[in-house]
Amino acid sequence: MENLDKVLKSHKLSHEDYAHILEILGREPNLVEIGIFSAMWSEHCSYKSSKKYLNGFPTTAPWVIQGPGENAGVIDIGGGMAAVFKMESHNHPSFIEPFQGAATGVGGILRDIFTMGARPVANLNALRFGDVYGNETINRYQRHLVRGVVDGIGSYGNCMGVPTIGGEISFDSSYNGNILVNAFSLGICKSDEIFLGVAKGIGNPVIYVGSKTGRDGLGGAVMSSDSFTQESKSLRPTVQVGDPFTEKLLLEACLELFQTDHVVGIQDMGAAGLTSSSFEMAGKTGAGLKMDLDKVPAREEGMTPYEFMLSESQERMLICAKIGSEDAVIAIFQKWGLDAAVIGEVTDTGRMELYWHGQKCADMPIAPVSEEAPILDRPTAKPAYIDQIKDKTIDSYDTIDNQEAFEKMVSSLEVVDKSWVYQQYDSMVQTNTIKAPGSLDASVIRIKENGKALAMSSDCNPRYCYIDPHKGAALAVMESGRNVAMSGARPLAITDCLNFGNPQNPEVMWQFAHSCEGIKEACTKLNTPVVSGNVSLYNETDGTSVYPTPAIVMVGLNDSQESVLQSQLTQEGNELLLVGATKGEFGGSLYIKANFGETAGAIGAIDYDAELALWEFVIQANQKALLECAKDVSMGGIAIALAKLCATSNKGVDAQIELSERRYIFDESQSRAIVEVTSQNKEAVIAMAKALGLEIVTLGTIGGDRLKLNDIEMPLTQLQAIYFDTFAQMIEQDL
Amino acid sequence: MRVAVLRFPGTNCELDTHHAFTQLGADVEIVWHNEQKLPEAIDLVVLAGGFSYGDYLRSGAIARFSPIMKAVVEYANEGNCVLGICNGFQILTEIGLLPGALKRNNNLHFISKFQTIKVIHNDNKFLSQCSTQEILNVPIAHADGNYYINPEQLDEIESNGQVLLRYCDSDGEPLAINGSLNAIAGVCNKNKNVFGLMPHPERAMEAILGSMDGKKMLEGFMN
Numbered sequence: 001m002e003n004l005d006k007v008l009k010s011h012k013l014s015h016e017d018y019a020h021i022l023e024i025l026g027r028e029p030n031l032v033e034i035g036i037f038s039a040m041w042s043e044h045c046s047y048k049s050s051k052k053y054l055n056g057f058p059t060t061a062p063w064v065i066q067g068p069g070e071n072a073g074v075i076d077i078g079g080g081m082a083a084v085f086k087m088e089s090h091n092h093p094s095f096i097e098p099f100q101g102a103a104t105g106v107g108g109i110l111r112d113i114f115t116m117g118a119r120p121v122a123n124l125n126a127l128r129f130g131d132v133y134g135n136e137t138i139n140r141y142q143r144h145l146v147r148g149v150v151d152g153i154g155s156y157g158n159c160m161g162v163p164t165i166g167g168e169i170s171f172d173s174s175y176n177g178n179i180l181v182n183a184f185s186l187g188i189c190k191s192d193e194i195f196l197g198v199a200k201g202i203g204n205p206v207i208y209v210g211s212k213t214g215r216d217g218l219g220g221a222v223m224s225s226d227s228f229t230q231e232s233k234s235l236r237p238t239v240q241v242g243d244p245f246t247e248k249l250l251l252e253a254c255l256e257l258f259q260t261d262h263v264v265g266i267q268d269m270g271a272a273g274l275t276s277s278s279f280e281m282a283g284k285t286g287a288g289l290k291m292d293l294d295k296v297p298a299r300e301e302g303m304t305p306y307e308f309m310l311s312e313s314q315e316r317m318l319i320c321a322k323i324g325s326e327d328a329v330i331a332i333f334q335k336w337g338l339d340a341a342v343i344g345e346v347t348d349t350g351r352m353e354l355y356w357h358g359q360k361c362a363d364m365p366i367a368p369v370s371e372e373a374p375i376l377d378r379p380t381a382k383p384a385y386i387d388q389i390k391d392k393t394i395d396s397y398d399t400i401d402n403q404e405a406f407e408k409m410v411s412s413l414e415v416v417d418k419s420w421v422y423q424q425y426d427s428m429v430q431t432n433t434i435k436a437p438g439s440l441d442a443s444v445i446r447i448k449e450n451g452k453a454l455a456m457s458s459d460c461n462p463r464y465c466y467i468d469p470h471k472g473a474a475l476a477v478m479e480s481g482r483n484v485a486m487s488g489a490r491p492l493a494i495t496d497c498l499n500f501g502n503p504q505n506p507e508v509m510w511q512f513a514h515s516c517e518g519i520k521e522a523c524t525k526l527n528t529p530v531v532s533g534n535v536s537l538y539n540e541t542d543g544t545s546v547y548p549t550p551a552i553v554m555v556g557l558n559d560s561q562e563s564v565l566q567s568q569l570t571q572e573g574n575e576l577l578l579v580g581a582t583k584g585e586f587g588g589s590l591y592i593k594a595n596f597g598e599t600a601g602a603i604g605a606i607d608y609d610a611e612l613a614l615w616e617f618v619i620q621a622n623q624k625a626l627l628e629c630a631k632d633v634s635m636g637g638i639a640i641a642l643a644k645l646c647a648t649s650n651k652g653v654d655a656q657i658e659l660s661e662r663r664y665i666f667d668e669s670q671s672r673a674i675v676e677v678t679s680q681n682k683e684a685v686i687a688m689a690k691a692l693g694l695e696i697v698t699l700g701t702i703g704g705d706r707l708k709l710n711d712i713e714m715p716l717t718q719l720q721a722i723y724f725d726t727f728a729q730m731i732e733q734d735l
Numbered sequence: 736m737r738v739a740v741l742r743f744p745g746t747n748c749e750l751d752t753h754h755a756f757t758q759l760g761a762d763v764e765i766v767w768h769n770e771q772k773l774p775e776a777i778d779l780v781v782l783a784g785g786f787s788y789g790d791y792l793r794s795g796a797i798a799r800f801s802p803i804m805k806a807v808v809e810y811a812n813e814g815n816c817v818l819g820i821c822n823g824f825q826i827l828t829e830i831g832l833l834p835g836a837l838k839r840n841n842n843l844h845f846i847s848k849f850q851t852i853k854v855i856h857n858d859n860k861f862l863s864q865c866s867t868q869e870i871l872n873v874p875i876a877h878a879d880g881n882y883y884i885n886p887e888q889l890d891e892i893e894s895n896g897q898v899l900l901r902y903c904d905s906d907g908e909p910l911a912i913n914g915s916l917n918a919i920a921g922v923c924n925k926n927k928n929v930f931g932l933m934p935h936p937e938r939a940m941e942a943i944l945g946s947m948d949g950k951k952m953l954e955g956f957m958n
Contacts, residue, residue: 122901151844154845155845156876157792158786158847158876159745159747159786159789160747161747161748161785161786243789244786244789245744245745245786245789245790245791246787248744248745248747248786248789249744249745259875336744338743397798419848422847422849423844423845423846423848424844424845424846424847425845425847426845426847426876427876427937428752428785428847428874428876428935429747429748429751429876429940431751431754431755431937431938431940431941431944432944433944434943434944436945446943448754561943562943564943734784
């Protein structure tokens with residue numbers, strides 16, 4: 001090949017890779033084949049840096065129907081129904097073009113769900129931005145990104161008619177050059193009607209459906225497998241453009257198709273488009289495929305085989321149908337006004353044979369391309385910073401009044417209400433939303449088909465993950481499970497979205513390796529397997545990597561949609577109890593961050609038994625109708641948990657608690673919750689907690705026009721003004 | 736009671752609307768936009784919410800040309816009941832069965848939340864089960880809900896009793912939630928057989944979803 005060095009460089013392939021390609025093909029590749037190898041062996045598609053650590057995740061339990069490896073994970077939710085869910089990142093595109101990047105992130109995850117035969121019924125998102133405070137260019141740009149990403153997510157999800165029922169959003173300067181946009185979707189289907197991404201049965205047709213193929217998103221998978229520099233804005237053409245209307249038609253057409261008996265397998269065309277979908281479908285069965293690329297519906301003239309194989313045009317699916325059903329399949333898509341074309345067939349060669357107007361333009365063995373991607377064992381090294389910050393405690397900083405600290409913390413963007421965000425998302429379409437965004441802790445929908453309710457919560461505290469990647473990742477699993485349990489649901493399984501920096505940096509690889517260990521440990525101990533997930537590396541700009549950010553979404557089941565526990569205070573005069581031990585944990589705390597601007601300290605020992613006991617306590621007490629509300633205690637400690645309860649419930653609280661140190665009202669010890677009880681139920685609740693080995697004390701009483709807790713106090717009107725107005729004022733200040 | 740719920744490409748509340756009327760005991764049929772005729776012997780046509788044709792040109796502007804709409808106009812002109820919710824309301828104003836137009840919300844954002852609305856007139860089938868001045872709590876979810884009409888027509892619909900619902904605060908005072916003139920949330924035609932509103936009564940049918948006020952509204956059609 002001419003200009004081999006240049007061609008390899010532009011495809012991010014090494015000379016070692018090239019030697020491997022020569023060996024696989026037994027000849028020199030052409031450009032189409034180089035493009036295919038490049039996409040299939042990109043970090044994005046091959047998980048080459050991460051695979052080593054992902055092996056060994058716990059993935060099985062009696063309720064797991066489908067673990068990792070398909071488009072999404074599936075769990076049994078009773079009554080013959082299943083929940084299909086996954087989370088994915090769209091970080092790089094969203095930084096370059098926030099509206100379209102975020103919108104197509106939502107579009108991509110929705111396709112992963114309905115490809116499996118499930119109607120998407122709930123979306124969440126986890127967003128990380130940089131410094132939005134201040135008036136420097138970077139601050140204004142970050143605020144622009146917040147506005148664009150939220151608009152993009154809303155426009156896609158709303159048009160699709162899928163409610164966005166919750167999520168999380170946080171801010172740290174480590175995301176200044178790389179924001180994180182993680183989108184989660186969950187769908188419902190009958191547990192015996194799940195569709196997989198497979199191609200098999202010699203002679204069966206391969207049918208292309210959905211939008212026409214254009215030149216957008218060319219090389220997107222390869223783009224997102226690299227770190228950013230100042231020149232990255234020139235990558236804007238690699239960002240796809242979303243068309244939620246077409247995707248809505250594609251959703252309905254696919255669900256109509258699934259009611260027939262025509263489908264063998266179906267796969268969405270996401271990253272690396274037609275290349276990854278066709279290789280994955282055939283790779284899973286060992287079949288071969290023969291495809292005529294000139295038959296692919298094209299948006300513009302003059303496109304080449306190379307472009308057809310690597311375009312990341314959105315809203316497309318590849319179907320392997322039963323022979324003879326071609327006309328019936330095409331008729332369904334035509335009813336919905338979508339393109340559909342038979343572009344190939346299944347063969348027994350085990351090879352991918354591509355034709356262009358009758359001439360063969362690529363011929364490659366499928367298994368080695370999809371399975372022999374280089375698996376790397378990248379060097380790891382413990383980050384130097386950890387030893388510099390691990391010995392810091394609250395005593396390393398100036399002494400300040402609790403009242404002063406509280407006022408700073410309660411107005412932090414991480415604490416205040418995000419209605420500016422979630423009111424742009426339709427959260428109630430499909431008429432299932434029981435616990436909506438803004439109601440604290442998990443989001444909950446009811447399942448019309450079986451009378452049950454599903455709770456879900458997205459969590460990750462990147463400060464914990466920065467100071468201790470292993471424990472931080474474990475705590476993300478714990479917190480997401482705790483939030484789910486607070487609604488009375490039993491946590492069942494997680495999906496994860498692992499966002500890290502540049503894997504070529506040994507310190508980043510160390511963070512990644514340790515985070516994976518933390519997830520493995522927590523999911524094993526808590527019996528909540530990983531059923532799907534996604535890895536996003538190279539979240540680095542000009543040498544600065546993001547904080548390790550393994551976002552976790554836990555999904556749990558409540559057997560009765562009538563007994564979902566809320567996280568709002570219900571009645572003046574009722575008492576609040578604090579469950580769990582307060583141990584003086586301030587590593588990575590909001591207290592240190594908001595008051596002293598640092599992320600420092602260490603994380604204490606994790607007690608999984610205490611966590612499980614807390615879940616069991618809330619679930620059982622709720623089943624016996626002994627609780628009026630429950631809220632976990634996490635970032636900002638007891639003080640911030642009470643502030644959120646007061647603000648969202650429009651009720652005051654008078655609380656007093658004996659602690660060994662006055663600042664412990666802000667302590668972030670894990671495995672704690674605040675529950676509301678009536679005086680009649682109080683003794684029974686206390687007895688139940690003690691029987692489970694949990695510490696439980698009376699915290700205070702609901703009532704009055706202010707929040708009072710030990711030496712801090714704030715009138716409800718002031719608290720609500722801060723809680724409900726701060727976010728919009730900050731984000732809209734440039735408009 | 737037989738209800739036809741229309742489905743245009745991009746409609747996304749037809750199943751919710753189907754579910755709501757089924758809960759009320761109606762026999763509900765979903766009708767594809769390409770049909771030329773409405774089903775026989777129906778008592779109500781509902782244009783459900785969503786994003787017909789993606790709202791790409793202007794909300795409701797393309798759906799009004801769907802084949803089924805000719806039958807809907809004839810059906811309405813015969814004095815039968817037609818209800819448009821959210822995108823359905825937008826389609827009914829685009830085709831001229833209802834007065835006024837719905838512009839982009841004045842804050843330019845999609846707004847999704849529970850919203851209090853006040854019943855202005857109940858001398859019509861739709862709100863016959865509600866009291867005048869009654870405050871209802873019903874979800875809204877729209878980007879284009881900013882009701883506009885020229886001043887003379889505004890006077891006319893106000894004096895004809897065609898303004899049925901206004902956005903209000905918890906005390907019932909009119910609230911500028913999206914820029915709508917006179918805080919209008921729902922209107923009807925002069926004959927009071929065609930109704931349109933931006934709030935979603937079909938989302939407020941059950942206590943576990945936060946409100947049952949929508950049930951009270953839709954029950955008007957069941958009598």
